[in-house]
Amino acid sequence: MTGPAKVLVTGGSGFLGTEICRRLIARGTETHSLSRRTSRALTLLGVRQHQGDLVDPAAVSRAVAGCDAVIHTAALAGVSGPARPYWMTNVHGTRNVLKQCRAHAVRTLVHTSTASVVFHPTGLENADESTPYPQRHLAAYPWTKARAEQLVLAANRPSLATCSLRPYIIWGPGDPHFVPAVKRAVRGRRLLMPGDGTNLIDTTHLHTAAHAHLLALDLLHERRSTGGQRTDGGAYFITQGDPRPLRVIATLLLAAGGVRAEWQSVPARLAYAVATAREAAALLTGASGTHELSRFLVAELTCPHWFDLTAAKENLGFVPPVTFAEGIRDLYDAMHGPPL
Numbered sequence: 001m002t003g004p005a006k007v008l009v010t011g012g013s014g015f016l017g018t019e020i021c022r023r024l025i026a027r028g029t030e031t032h033s034l035s036r037r038t039s040r041a042l043t044l045l046g047v048r049q050h051q052g053d054l055v056d057p058a059a060v061s062r063a064v065a066g067c068d069a070v071i072h073t074a075a076l077a078g079v080s081g082p083a084r085p086y087w088m089t090n091v092h093g094t095r096n097v098l099k100q101c102r103a104h105a106v107r108t109l110v111h112t113s114t115a116s117v118v119f120h121p122t123g124l125e126n127a128d129e130s131t132p133y134p135q136r137h138l139a140a141y142p143w144t145k146a147r148a149e150q151l152v153l154a155a156n157r158p159s160l161a162t163c164s165l166r167p168y169i170i171w172g173p174g175d176p177h178f179v180p181a182v183k184r185a186v187r188g189r190r191l192l193m194p195g196d197g198t199n200l201i202d203t204t205h206l207h208t209a210a211h212a213h214l215l216a217l218d219l220l221h222e223r224r225s226t227g228g229q230r231t232d233g234g235a236y237f238i239t240q241g242d243p244r245p246l247r248v249i250a251t252l253l254l255a256a257g258g259v260r261a262e263w264q265s266v267p268a269r270l271a272y273a274v275a276t277a278r279e280a281a282a283l284l285t286g287a288s289g290t291h292e293l294s295r296f297l298v299a300e301l302t303c304p305h306w307f308d309l310t311a312a313k314e315n316l317g318f319v320p321p322v323t324f325a326e327g328i329r330d331l332y333d334a335m336h337g338p339p340l
Contacts, residue, residue: 002218002221002222003027003029003069003214003217003218003221003222004029004067004068004069004107004108004217004221005029005030005068006029006030006031006032006066006067006068006069007024007029007030007031007032007067007068007069007070007071007217008032008033008034008063008064008067008069008070008071009021009024009031009032009033009034009047009070009071009073010033010034010035010054010063010070010071010072010073010074010097011033011034011035011072011073011074011075011112012031012032012033012034012035012039012042012047012049012073013033013035013037013038013039013041013042013049014035014073014074015170015174015175015176015177015206016073016112016167016170016206016209016210016213017033017035017071017073017074018039018041018042018174019206019207019209019210020071020073020210020213020214021033021042021045021047022045022210023210023211023214024214025045025046025047030048031045031046031047031048032047032048032049032050032063032067033047033048033049033050033063034050034051034052034054034059034060034063034074035049035050035051035074036051036052036053037051038051050062050063053093054074054089054092054093054094054096054097055088055089055092055093055096056096057096057099057100060093060096060097060099060100061100061103061104064097064100064101064103064104064106065104066104067104067106068106068107068108068221069106069107069108069109069110069217069220069221070097070101070106070108070109070110071109071110071112071213071217072094072097072109072110072111072112072152073112073213074089074093075089075090075093075112075145075148076089076090076141076144076290077141077177077290078139078140078141078290078291079139079141079290079291079292079294079296079297079300080139080279080282080289080290080291080292080293080294080296080297081140081282081287081288081289081290081292082140082286082288083140083143083144085288085290086140086141086143086144087140087144089144090141090144090145090147090148091144091147091148091151093148094111094148094151094152095151097109098151098152098155098160101155101160102155102159102160105159106160107159107160107161107221108160108161108162108217108220108221109152109155109160109161109162110162110163110164110165110213110216110217110220111148111149111152111162111163111164111165112164112165112167112213113145113148113149113152113164113165113166113235114141114142114145114166114167114168115127115166115167115168115202115237115239115305115307116141116142116145116168116300117133117142117145117146117149117166118131118132118133118134118146119134119137119138119142119296119299119300119305120134120303121138121295121299121303122303123199123299123303123304123305124303124304124305124306124307125200125304125306126306126307126308127237127306127307127308128237128307128308128310128311129234129235129236129237129311133146133150137296138294138295138296138299139294139295139296141290141296142296149164149235152164153233153234153235156232156233161220161221161223161232161233162220162232162233163216163220163232163233163234163235163236164234164235164236165209165212165213165216165235165236165238166235166236166237166238166307167204167208167209167212167238167239168201168202168203168204168237168238168239168305168307169201169202169203169204170203170204170205170206170209171203171204171205171206171253171327171331172205172206172207172327172330172331172334173206173330173331173334173335174206174334175206175331178203178253179253179254179257179331181291182250182253182254183254183257183259186254186259186261187264188261189260189261189262190261190262190263190264191247191250191251191254191261191262191263191264192264192266193246193247193250193263193264193265193266193301194265194266194267194268194270194271194272194298194301194302195246195265195266195268195271195301195302196247196263196265197245197246197247197248197250197263197265198245198246198247199245199246199302199303199304199305200243200244200245200246200304200305200306201243201244201245201246201249201304201305201306202239202240202241202242202243202305202306202307203239203240203249203324204238204239204240205240205320205322205324205327205330207321207322207327207330208238208239208240208320208321208322208327209238211318211320211321212236212238212312212316212318215316215317215318216236216316219316219317220232234311234315236311236312236315236316236318237307237308237309237311237312238309238312238318239306239307239309239320240320240323240324240327241307241309241320242320242323242324243304243306244324246301247263250263251263252328253328253331255332256328256331256332256335257331257335258335258336268298268302271293271298271302272295272298272299274293275293275294275295275297275298276295278292278293278294279294279295
């Protein structure tokens, strides 16, 4: 299978974007990145970097020009905060990317979505792609990512093959989001978290997420080029396919980083009430923090979230390249070095 010759990765300097760029470069693909700032890691890899914001059509146009395909990972992520910044980056920015893909005759676009686009406050168990978007989201992030995903899927045409991947909680060496957030919840040797932590959740190792993006990229490119069976125009859940209790996952991730802590349960109703009050205060004061306590965060931490991967396996040939246990060992080795 031959992939596209020249690929743009939006958000290439990010956690997932850098890993995708690394893999593209390793197989000889001319790789470009669009980010707001220069990345030393991408410079060392030999990635051609374009600086600019997704909301700037001219910047997006310069980055897209001449590319065969785009992997659109750039987004504003968070669990709290006002809607406008999320809307501008996640929705308006995605519109710009799609517009410039059409203007420059890009043939393939893989969009990084999130399983949270179908998030429900009572949780999701063995959810597949038939699960509808909720009528109302608890936070701006899943709401705007859902709108962006709809734009991408609706843009699928014979001239531009699109699909949307829905990873959930990407983690691994260098994780700037999930593992640090868990560490911030540690007080002494106690991990203060809402609920009892027995709710099953799925996660996605960095290598699994990157592998799925390149798999989708190549399949869409090949089938777009040959006119064969189509996998474009669809959304796919991407995880390890190994749901475990949240308290087990959190404890193992902390231990890999050398932190020993026991789960200390905070009543879920109390946490939800505090989150509701905090959101009301933020609305009054105009606070714009994206990683503050919120109803969305509490619901995600106390409800089950795991997914049926049948569609990704059958339509993309997806199989997680690493197991959860292998990922934990990988994380430990990255933080401490391999055992002698």
